[in-house]
Amino acid sequence: MYHNSLKYCILLVINSIFFVGNLSAAPTAEAGKTLFQNQCAACHNKNMKDDLTGPALGGSEERWAIYPKEDMYKWIRNSQAMIASGHPRATELWNKFKPTVMNSFPAFTDDDIASVLLYIDQQYNKVPEATAAKGAPGAAAPAKPSQFIYYFLFVVLAVVVYVLSRVINNLRVLVAAEDGTAHPPQRTILQTLTSKGVIGFLIFALVVLGGYTTVNNGIAFGRQQGYTPEQPIKFSHATHAGIQGIDCQYCHDSARRSKHASIPGANTCMNCHKAVEKGSQFGTQEITKVFASIGYDPMTDKYIDNYDKLSNDEIKAIYTKWIAESYLKDNSLTSLDRKGERTVEEQWNEIAGSLTNDLKETVSGPIEWTRIHMLPDHVYFNHSQHVNIGKLECQQCHGKVQEMDVLYQYAPLSMGWCINCHRETEVKFEGSEYYKTYQQYHEAIAKGQRTKVTVEDIGGLECQKCHY
Numbered sequence: 001m002y003h004n005s006l007k008y009c010i011l012l013v014i015n016s017i018f019f020v021g022n023l024s025a026a027p028t029a030e031a032g033k034t035l036f037q038n039q040c041a042a043c044h045n046k047n048m049k050d051d052l053t054g055p056a057l058g059g060s061e062e063r064w065a066i067y068p069k070e071d072m073y074k075w076i077r078n079s080q081a082m083i084a085s086g087h088p089r090a091t092e093l094w095n096k097f098k099p100t101v102m103n104s105f106p107a108f109t110d111d112d113i114a115s116v117l118l119y120i121d122q123q124y125n126k127v128p129e130a131t132a133a134k135g136a137p138g139a140a141a142p143a144k145p146s147q148f149i150y151y152f153l154f155v156v157l158a159v160v161v162y163v164l165s166r167v168i169n170n171l172r173v174l175v176a177a178e179d180g181t182a183h184p185p186q187r188t189i190l191q192t193l194t195s196k197g198v199i200g201f202l203i204f205a206l207v208v209l210g211g212y213t214t215v216n217n218g219i220a221f222g223r224q225q226g227y228t229p230e231q232p233i234k235f236s237h238a239t240h241a242g243i244q245g246i247d248c249q250y251c252h253d254s255a256r257r258s259k260h261a262s263i264p265g266a267n268t269c270m271n272c273h274k275a276v277e278k279g280s281q282f283g284t285q286e287i288t289k290v291f292a293s294i295g296y297d298p299m300t301d302k303y304i305d306n307y308d309k310l311s312n313d314e315i316k317a318i319y320t321k322w323i324a325e326s327y328l329k330d331n332s333l334t335s336l337d338r339k340g341e342r343t344v345e346e347q348w349n350e351i352a353g354s355l356t357n358d359l360k361e362t363v364s365g366p367i368e369w370t371r372i373h374m375l376p377d378h379v380y381f382n383h384s385q386h387v388n389i390g391k392l393e394c395q396q397c398h399g400k401v402q403e404m405d406v407l408y409q410y411a412p413l414s415m416g417w418c419i420n421c422h423r424e425t426e427v428k429f430e431g432s433e434y435y436k437t438y439q440q441y442h443e444a445i446a447k448g449q450r451t452k453v454t455v456e457d458i459g460g461l462e463c464q465k466c467h468y
Contacts (some may be wrong), residue, residue, distance in 0.1 A: 026111065027111045027112075027114035027115040027118055028115055028118065029115065029118040029119045029121075029122045030119075030431070031112075031115040031119075032114075032115035032116040032117065032118050032119030032120070033119045034256075035112060035115060035116050035119075036116055036119050036120070036247075037247040037249050037250055038249065038250060038253060039105070040057075040116070041245070041246055041247040041250045043272075044056070044057050045057075045245045046123065046245045046247060047123065047245065048120050048123045048124040049124065052244060052245065054097065054100070054102070055093070055096075055097065057120045057124075058120060058121075058123070058124030059124065060072070060117070060120065061117060061121070063089070064089060067087075067088075067089060071087065071089070073110060073113050075087075075089070075090055076105055076108060076113055077104060077105055077106050077108055078104045078106060079093075079094075079101070079102040079104065080101060080102075080104070100275070161198060161201060162189075162192065162193070165192045165195065165197065165198060166192065169192070219414075220414075222374075222376060223412055223413065223414060224374070224409055225409055225410075225411065225412040225413070226408055226409060227372055227408060227409045228372075228406055228407070228408035228409075229370040229372060230370070231369055231370055231406075231407075232289065232354040232355060232367055232368060232369065232370075233286050233289050233290070233354065233367060233369075234281070234282060234286050235286070235407075236281070236404075236405045236406075237401045237402060237403075237404045237405070237407055238402065238403055238404055238405045239280065239281075239405075241401055241402040242402035242403055248394045248401065249387075249394075251264040251268055252264065252394075254383075255383040255384065255387050255394075256383075256384055256387045256388050257384050257388070258383060258384055259381070259382045259383060259384065260383060261383050263369050265366070266290050266293050266294040266366070266367060267294065269290045270290065270294065270296060273287055273290055273291075274296070274301070277298050277326075278326065283326070283330075284322065284323050284326045284347065285323075285347045285350055285351065288319055288322065288323065288347070288351055289351050289354055289355060289367070290367070291319065291322075292315060292319050292351055292355060292363050292364070293355055293363070293364065293365065293366065293367050294307075295307030295308070295364060297318060297322075298322055299321070299322050299325065304318070307364055308362075308364050308365070310364065312352065312356075312361075312362060312363050315363050315364065316348055316352070316363075319348065319351065320344050320345075320348050323343070323344050323347050323348065324336055324340065324344050327340045327343055327344065328340070351363070355367065372407060372408065372409050373398075373409055373413065375413060378467055379466055379467065380465075380466050380467070380468055381466070389432065389434050390425070390427075390428070390455075391428050392425075396421075397410070397411055397413075398410050398411070399411070418466070419461060421455075422454070422455040422456050422460035422461055423454060423455075423456045423460075423461070424454065425454060425455050426452045426453065426454055427452075427453045427454065427455060427457070427458060429441070429442065429445070429453065435458075438453070438458060441453045441457065441458075
């Protein structure tokens, strides 16, 4: 449970109080998962096998087994006290990971720690999952049919119409010949294509096509599947959620307890980026945007007093100095060359341009992210209901976010899409106090009369559930 230091990480006091107060029951892996996601996941790899900012946690109990159980619990609650006492295992960990210091968790009960250890063991020994099945959460979205098929069918239909018109004309000639009457002259292709029948059919087809297009566009109005707006910071979910393995709910922590998932504030970013000051792709540029928005000076490792009162020029002086010093250090120089001067200017212009706009003239202040997922005002959707009670993974609605360098809207978020999900999704009755009221379904499953209960069965298609 080796967290970033008090120097490099702000303790999530509110979350700690909330979870410690609500997970006081007997130790369970599920309770440990919640604690791990919100207290540990930013610094420890969730596969429990690879080091991240802190060490891999899998097998921790075995490594502490030669010492009394209480020693490991003391380490988790206050690592620095254990190091100061000269405990062999604590000293070994400190020598390996210093100067990074683990946060203290004095409010954690024995059951809290036991729950986290259960979850760590569960994840450490978990069999790797197979490739996502078709339709499973995280599976790739089905490919859209190519527009070529529509053009092809239109051409085929036009050919059929032309052939039929020629056949009808030939039949008229044959009938006239049998009756011994003068048969009408053979029509040219132009005459056939401009005949009343063909023109009438084309008008009918245009009316149908126009009506279909109008209705289809009307239904799709306001939907934006595939929407990929440019954001003020080039934030990569593939790096954070994928490579670093940070759990979605560590940043979007309100998804489990609120209607909205919310966008994390810069203080959440700073939990890690007080230690990680340069990005793997853009160096200082993108992370400096976070520093400049919140007023953190990476050169002094302190937040700037009265930062909101500084002018943009004063702010520029602080962060261009930081960028310049980083450039000098990276290139082993003592003074900026032309390339360095250009790099500093280009980075600052990008930072200032991203953090200011027509309505926000100052660099300081909240980062104005562009919202991607949007439901109409008349639709009620509650994240906590789906995350806590439904136990849905974020990927089911948002796609494989852990593979997205640039986030986009994965699902259509249409009414039909939601209804189909409610019809197909099985309710997870087991271990949930919320569903105890559906006694008839519990009894039907126990008697073998039912194999599953879907969201539709418990009222998931009632209009007032989403349109109150």
